[in-house]
Amino acid sequence: MLITVEEFARMARLSRRQIDRLRSRRAENFPKEYEFGSGHSKYRQCPRFKLSEVEAWIDSRALW
Secondary structure (H helix, E strand, O other): OEEEHHHHHHHHOOOHHHHHHHHHHOOOOOOOEEEEEOOOOOOOEEEEEEHHHHHHHHHHHOOO
16 A cells, blocks of 8 residues: 555654755655655645555664
């Protein structure tokens, strides 16, 4: 199952801005990003993440 960036941020209890920073830095173990168009515009990207990868990343953060 794929989730949106907003859902990812809500699950991780981070802001969208924090998630965007992590995406741009490609932090270690950060979930792989899948790009899909929004359906409204061919130029707008809607990144998605696999739920299982996000949950694993959140669990790994608990150890920090």
